[in-house]
Amino acid sequence: MSHPVLEASGVSASRGTGRNARQILAPVCLAVEAGESLAITGASGAGKSTLADIILGLGDPSTGQVNLLGTPWSLPGRNLSARRRHLVQGVPQDAAAAFVPRYSIRTSLHLALSRLAPHLAAEEQIERAAHVARFDPALLARRPRELSGGQAQRAALARALVVDPALLVADEPTSALDPATAGQVAEHLFTTAKDTGIALLLVTHDLQLAARCSRHLRISAPR
């Protein structure tokens, strides 16, 4: 039986302890299949970034479980296994700021590979990721601040793709871009998901963008 790439059941988050404990994410259930895109929307403070961080493995849920390809991905207090960490990759909001400024894009891609997927053939992976991300290979020698906003977003997508993920988590990936570039980057994320079979989780305030996803989940702040 094939499993969804991502499945979350009853995932919630709280901060603080005792009388100061406060729920910051109400229980969420969702599933994303290979090649599908799921938009997460909700008012400011509803917990969208908290949910994205849990799925990225950056935070533990207080309740519930996240499964990746049918296997538990996060359980409270459990570190992600190094062997599976490459499976979930983030596409950041401010792409240039997410790179180490003094490294070229090529060096950053090499570092991602050696840290997360050392078993993959580096040069082939970099060439393929740049191609899928439509990142001009001539720009691989540049540092992040030497790229335009759209080029930096494509570089960030290449860095996410280079380790062969099963799921991309994009938290407001276009909000730092002008409308024309944002439209191209969004289009490109959808095409990448469809063409590669990678699942896409898109956190956005943009309802037009959400409407273009395969499915849309609106979350509300805990009461």
Ligand SMILES: Nc1ncnc2c1ncn2[C@@H]1O[C@H](COP(=O)(O)OP(=O)(O)OP(=O)(O)O)[C@@H](O)[C@H]1O
């Ligand atoms: N480390 C933390 N400690 C305490 N409260 C937190 C922490 N991180 C986030 N919060 C609170 O959790 C709630 C959800 O925050 P989150 O950033 O997930 O919302 P969001 O839906 O992504 O908001 P936005 O659309 O404004 O980015 C907010 O009320 C926020 O103040």
